[in-house]
Amino acid sequence: MRDPNGFLESEYRELVEKALDWRMKTIQGPSEPFAKVDGRDVLILCSNNYLGLTTHPKLKQAAIDSVEKYGVGSGAVRAISGTMDLHMELEKRLARFKGAEAALTYPTGFQANSGLIPQLVGDEDLIISDELNHGSIIDGVRLAKGDRLVYKHNDMTDLSRLLDEAEKHTPPFRRMLIITDGVFSMDGDIAPLDVVAKLGAEHGAMVYVDDAHGEGVLGDKGRGIVSHYHLDHKKVQVEMGTFSKAYGTVGGHISGSEYLAKFAWNKSRTWLLSSSHPPSVVASTIAAIDVLEKEPQHVQNLWKNTRYFKKAVEELGFDTGKSQTPIIPIIVGDSHKAKVLADKLYKNGVFVVPIVFPMVAKDKSRIRVQMSAKLTREQLDAVISKLEAIGKELKIII
Numbered sequence: 001m002r003d004p005n006g007f008l009e010s011e012y013r014e015l016v017e018k019a020l021d022w023r024m025k026t027i028q029g030p031s032e033p034f035a036k037v038d039g040r041d042v043l044i045l046c047s048n049n050y051l052g053l054t055t056h057p058k059l060k061q062a063a064i065d066s067v068e069k070y071g072v073g074s075g076a077v078r079a080i081s082g083t084m085d086l087h088m089e090l091e092k093r094l095a096r097f098k099g100a101e102a103a104l105t106y107p108t109g110f111q112a113n114s115g116l117i118p119q120l121v122g123d124e125d126l127i128i129s130d131e132l133n134h135g136s137i138i139d140g141v142r143l144a145k146g147d148r149l150v151y152k153h154n155d156m157t158d159l160s161r162l163l164d165e166a167e168k169h170t171p172p173f174r175r176m177l178i179i180t181d182g183v184f185s186m187d188g189d190i191a192p193l194d195v196v197a198k199l200g201a202e203h204g205a206m207v208y209v210d211d212a213h214g215e216g217v218l219g220d221k222g223r224g225i226v227s228h229y230h231l232d233h234k235k236v237q238v239e240m241g242t243f244s245k246a247y248g249t250v251g252g253h254i255s256g257s258e259y260l261a262k263f264a265w266n267k268s269r270t271w272l273l274s275s276s277h278p279p280s281v282v283a284s285t286i287a288a289i290d291v292l293e294k295e296p297q298h299v300q301n302l303w304k305n306t307r308y309f310k311k312a313v314e315e316l317g318f319d320t321g322k323s324q325t326p327i328i329p330i331i332v333g334d335s336h337k338a339k340v341l342a343d344k345l346y347k348n349g350v351f352v353v354p355i356v357f358p359m360v361a362k363d364k365s366r367i368r369v370q371m372s373a374k375l376t377r378e379q380l381d382a383v384i385s386k387l388e389a390i391g392k393e394l395k396i397i398i
Contacts, residue, residue: 053248066283109252115270188327216246
C-alpha cells in the first residue's frame with residue numbers, strides 16, 4: 001500500500017543530514033539593524049531592507065492614514081472592483097520615477113515574473129536567459145511555450161553567439177526575449193545591461209530585466225539598473241522590480257510602455273486573479289517613492305557602509321566573489337562550514353543566514369551579508385571583529 005506522506009519525512013531528514021535544510025528564526029519586533037531574534041539581541045545582516053524604510057516615519061504615517069480612510073483591504077482583484085484611486089496614483093508615481101510611460105503593480109515580484117513571462121512568448125518564439133537568473137524567472141520560463149536557451153552567466157560573448165545561432169533557425173523565430181537579473185541575489189554582481197540592450201537591439205529582441213535587488217540601490221536616487229546604465233525603456237522594454245526590498249513594503253511591478261502595462265493587465269493571470277494590495281501597502285509605497293526623491297542620504301549611507309565593510313572583510317582574506325553591490329557573500333565552500341559560521345556568529349550577536357545548495361553550487365556555500373543604510377560604523381566594526389575571530393577559528397582565513 002502506498003504511503004502518501006512517507007516521502008515528506010524521509011526527504012526532509014535527508015536535507016538535514018546534508019546540512020541543506022532551512023532553519024527559520026523569528027524576529028520579535030520591527031525589521032531594524034539591531035533587533036531581538038528568538039529572544040537574543042542581535043545585529044541583522046541578512047535583511048533586504050537596504051534603506052531601513054520599513055520603519056521610516058513617513059511610511060508608517062501614510063499606512064496609518066490610509067487605513068483610516070480606506071480600511072484594511074481592497075475587496076477584490078484589480079480587474080473587478082479592487083482598483084482604488086491609490087493604486088492608480090502609485091502606478092503613475094512609479095512610472096514617473098522610472099522614466100517610463102506606464103507601470104503596473106503585482107502582489108509580489110514572483111507573481112510578476114511567473115505571470116508575465118509566459119504571456120510574452122509563444123510556440124514560435126525564443127527565450128534566452130542568464131544561467132543564474134532568479135527562481136521566479138526560471139519558473140516563468142518553464143511556464144512559457146516556445147524554445148529556450150541559457151547563456152553563461154553575464155557572458156556577452158556567449159549571449160551574442162546564441163543570438164546569432166537563433167537567427168539561423170528555420171522557420172525564423174517570430175519573437176525573441178532576453179531575460180536577466182539586474183543584481184544577482186546570491187553573488188551581488190550586476191548584469192552588463194548596456195551590452196544586453198545593445199545585443200537585443202541588433203536582433204530585434206525584447207529585453208526583460210528583473211531589478212529586484214537594484215531597486216532603491218542603483219541609479220539616480222535609487223531608480224534602478226536602467227537609470228544606472230543611462231538607458232531607457234525603448235532599449236529595455238520590461239523593467240521588473242519589487243517594493244519588498246529597498247522600498248520597505250511588499251509587491252512587484254513592471255515599468256515600460258503604455259501598451260506593456262495594458263497587455264499585462266489583460267493577459268497576466270497572476271495579476272488578473274490575485275486580490276490587489278491593501279491600501280496601507282499602497283500608501284506606504286507612495287511614501288517610499290517620496291523618500292527616495294527627497295532624502296538621498298539613505299542611498300548614500302548604504303553605499304558608504306557597503307564600501308567600508310567589503311574592503312575590511314576582503315583585507316582579512318574572506319572571499320566575497322564578484323560582489324559589486326550591498327549583497328556581500330562570504331564564500332566558504334562546504335555547506336556544513338557555512339552553517340557553523342552562521343551559528344557561531346548568531347551566538348556572538350550577528351544574525352546571518354547560510355546559503356547552500358540548491359540556491360548556490362555545492363562547493364560555493366556561503367553566508368550572505370546584506371548592508372543597511374542604518375548600520376553605524378561602530379556596529380560594522382563589531383561585526384568585522386567577530387568575523388575575523390570566528391573565521392580564524394574555523395580556518396576560513398589565516
